Amino acid sequence: MKKVTSDVLQFKGTHYDFGVYQGNQLKHSPLLKNREVMYQRFTQKFTVDAPHIKHLLNMYAPYLIDEIEGLASALDYTEQQALLHFAGYYANLKSGCSITASPHYLIRNYDNAPSTYDGRFVFFAPTDSGFASMGPTMQVTGRMDGLNEKGLCIGYNFVNTKNNGDGFVCNMIGRLLLERCATTDDAIQLLRDIPHKHSFNYVVLDAAGNPKIIEASPREIVVREATACTNHFNVLVEENRYRMEDSLARETVILGAQQQALSMKEAFELMNGIERGVFATKYGAWDGTLHTAGYMPSERRAIFALGGNALPVMIDFEKWLQGERFAVTKLKGELDANEGFGNAE
Numbered sequence: 001m002k003k004v005t006s007d008v009l010q011f012k013g014t015h016y017d018f019g020v021y022q023g024n025q026l027k028h029s030p031l032l033k034n035r036e037v038m039y040q041r042f043t044q045k046f047t048v049d050a051p052h053i054k055h056l057l058n059m060y061a062p063y064l065i066d067e068i069e070g071l072a073s074a075l076d077y078t079e080q081q082a083l084l085h086f087a088g089y090y091a092n093l094k095s096g097c098s099i100t101a102s103p104h105y106l107i108r109n110y111d112n113a114p115s116t117y118d119g120r121f122v123f124f125a126p127t128d129s130g131f132a133s134m135g136p137t138m139q140v141t142g143r144m145d146g147l148n149e150k151g152l153c154i155g156y157n158f159v160n161t162k163n164n165g166d167g168f169v170c171n172m173i174g175r176l177l178l179e180r181c182a183t184t185d186d187a188i189q190l191l192r193d194i195p196h197k198h199s200f201n202y203v204v205l206d207a208a209g210n211p212k213i214i215e216a217s218p219r220e221i222v223v224r225e226a227t228a229c230t231n232h233f234n235v236l237v238e239e240n241r242y243r244m245e246d247s248l249a250r251e252t253v254i255l256g257a258q259q260q261a262l263s264m265k266e267a268f269e270l271m272n273g274i275e276r277g278v279f280a281t282k283y284g285a286w287d288g289t290l291h292t293a294g295y296m297p298s299e300r301r302a303i304f305a306l307g308g309n310a311l312p313v314m315i316d317f318e319k320w321l322q323g324e325r326f327a328v329t330k331l332k333g334e335l336d337a338n339e340g341f342g343n344a345e
Helices: 015-026 033-039 050-060 063-076 077-088 172-181 184-193 245-257 265-270 317-321
Strands: 003-015 096-103 105-113 120-126 133-138 145-148 153-161 199-205 212-216 219-226 285-298 302-307 311-314 330-335
Touching: 003 015, 003 302, 015 063, 015 120, 015 219, 050 063, 050 077, 063 077, 096 153, 096 199, 096 265, 105 153, 105 265, 120 317, 133 172, 133 212, 133 285, 145 172, 145 285, 153 172, 153 285, 172 184, 172 199, 172 311, 184 199, 184 212, 184 219, 219 330, 265 285, 265 302, 285 330, 302 317, 302 330
Parallel strands: 003 120
Antiparallel strands: 003 330, 096 105, 105 285, 120 133, 133 145, 145 153, 153 199, 199 212, 212 219, 285 302, 302 311
16 A cells, blocks of 8 residues: 655635745655656657647636746746646546536546646635635646635546647646636536637536536537536547446446435445445556545535545635635545655655
């Protein structure tokens, strides 16, 4: 078993100052060094067109340019380096992920290789623009899932990287949804407007109890009513991968469990229980569950666990918004894997 940790960061201020703060933290972390090794392994996928990505950010998230500039200043990065690391273009490798939702909660397994995981859980309340939010990071500036001050929670599931388009990748889209959208309808509109690089399912739930699955590819966006989601499209089937057996199997397990109304605790145990059929264990094949997150938007609360069969940490985001700091500085867990997170030596 490999012991893993996620560092908890809490910040209120401007995006630029947040970027500087994160950059100073990252100077003392192995994360960027480890990510550079990954970039060298996938050099052909790690290129950015600086004018193009700045144009996209100016259209949809100009304040994130400030955050990236703050990171660049603290880390002494060139503009090209900063955009490469933090602007939303990365090698989106094969991974899993599963979600179950109801009008009261959204519970999500994030599946990938441990070395790709930042090991950072961030609380951020911007004072210049955007909603306060919390969630685990990817590529520092992106979010894998999370909850914002308006009670919108989000998660996404990989479908395909074939037939890519020009646009944002999943983790940056997750960040934009949390900072820009107050309701499920807002999130749907942003997902219709924004350019998508890859094909993903986005699952959103707001404080009014309105869950939706948005099938998004670079070519088309479709909204559907469902409360179970894995790694295939049910409407845009022409966008699916050739092999979908594992995705269909996990969806079947979730749908079967949903035949009876599941409490939050029961739904979490379904997703996080290693023997239940949803939790993934193929860590060496970029397909192991790294965290299970559960969000309760109407209460502005969450539960979070690293690894399987875990006792989750309870997070009261509403209290944090009111000024009470989250007492935990590191989230801890164990994985049946040979490698740790990107924040470890």
